[in-house]
Amino acid sequence: MKLTRTRSTATAATAVLAVLALATACNRGSAGSVGSGSDKPAIGIDVPRADSDFWNSYAQYLKKDVHADGINALPMSDSQNDVTHLVANVQVFRNTGAKAIVMAPQDTGAIASTLQELSTAKIPVISVDTRPDKGDVYMVVRADNRAYGTKACEFLGKQLGGEGKVAEFEGALDSINGRDRSEAFAACMKEKFPKIKVFELPTDWKGDVASAKLQSLLAQNPDLNGIYMQAGGVFLQPTLALLQQKGLLKPAGQKGHITIVSNDGIPQEFDAIRKGQIDATVSQPADLYAKYALYYAEAAAEGKTFEPGPTDHDSTIIKLPNGLEDQLPAPLVTKKNVEDKSLWGNNVAQ
Template identity: 80%
Template sequence: MATRSSRVAATAATVIVLAGLATACNRGSSAGSAASGKPKIGIDLPRADSDFWNSYAQYIKSGVSSQGLNTLPVTNSQNDVTKLVANVQVFENTGAKAVVMAPQDTGAIASTLDTLAAKKIPVVSVDTRPDKGQVYMVVRADNKAYGTKACEFLGKQLAGKGKVAELQGDLTSINGRDRSEAFASCMKSEFPGIQVIELATNWDGSVASSKLQTTLAQNPDLNGIYMQAGGVFLQPTLALLQQKGLLKPAGQPGHISIVSNDGIPQEFDAIRKGQIDATISQPADLYAKYALYYAESAAEGKTFQPGPTDHNSTIISLPNGLEDQLPAPLVTKDNVDDKSLWGNNVGH
């Protein structure tokens, strides 16, 4: 079930979409004819139950409008690989020259990628790296760095001692695996005095809340939490801690140190209030910007090589394509008001 904040973000996204459509209608025939002359791009949004992905959807809509791209009707696969496959088939049948997707199950999409490759339809995968199947470009941040940064911050906050509950994402997703493996490896090597309690959640906030409640009952001395996705875990986690009388501000006795991943405005607010300590800002704005950039480039037949880019990232070579690894900074109370962070530039 979507949290209240995700419903609000979804509403905001809808308003922006409608506003974008109205703007497009008022541009006159020249913009419309220019877009229609460009190759068609199919875009599938992965889900609407996360504040992070709703923000990404806003950036996609505004980017399509501002760049005058020729896109097929945008679909949303709602975290269902079967829907994603069906949506992609529609793109194939309606003339897509490139496809943007963010497969949440990175193993199950392989056959669809093979089909697209056979039809010479390049694929840009956002945030997730498919395990198999050809991709033109993966637009992603270094998810192992997410786990490592979270571990290093939390380990220092706890002075190397205590118990940490880790709200893991879907372990069939490379992002969930990368974050979990890196966090575990870092904790084992750098902070052996901290016990990590791994809680698999399938990116589901209600599952996370239920498992965290059980963990708190069994471990009343829990003093740290790592949330692999603030967009789905933040609100249920804070609500549970509030209900249990455990939501103590940072710096006060009994405070549970919390580090998150995503960089949504709600996390920034929680940092300012001392409810959580840090998050790693996953660049929703850059994900959308470069997804559209690479999709248009792919449709036009352009190619890229591994190495540094002109936008502070590095393209690496994969067995099945290329990946542009975008920067993802750690955000704490010291830099939470930095205007360059996308979470400070979108509505709640």
């Protein structure tokens, strides 16, 4: 449908100029209006950051699906891992007629007031990968992040024979993902592998922070034999570079190899698994995140509703205090199944 203008003709020009200025200030993406421009409801899409291979892959899938499905997408924005940018970008979407908004807030607490404003304005929100602590959401499109931590723990514990020292690169603990992965990993280690000593290293999802803390840890614990990276998209390259520099990047099966399990499922992790540099990753479904974020955004804009329970795409919708969550599958990838063509990491350009 065509967007209805609520401002008077006398103020329309001023409003347009203000929107354009805000869009420039908030680092709008260069994709332009990638949708069909049809009479479908307008969808606002914010990508959370461009410094992660995972999120860059997600952005590629979004653009591809927008074009393929003829979605009427407003110019895509990038909030640069900054909640103030996200809030400003959301305001641009509101001013330019968005009927639903797709976002991935990295600070899941600070976005609450913005979600409340959108709820009051009857603009439904689809939150990708992260579950906001408060504030109404139409649908969270996410995998079970506690399962990420548990799968990583079980794999590492078995590979190390239940003994050793493990460095854990924790994501930001003000993020539900960082908390879920960290809490599940810790609980699993305590229960199943009590002889493994875990060094919890908060990183705020920053690769340089992880590398610096790992360097200090290795100086004090040269017998470290395991690493859990909660986000391969930001931790993989700096970790491999540091281990290479110190002569510790030994292939799997060779004496002195440090067992590494990651989360994301990016092509670079798959290559590292093939080379024996890392041992496993949990494949976070970037392709399905994009596909179902757009699916639910259009459904929300059209007034459709969903109920908890199994879906027709091998996932389960659960009830949250502030909305619903579609928990998509996220398989563990090792050398045994790294060539599986159904994994999105084998189907995206690097």
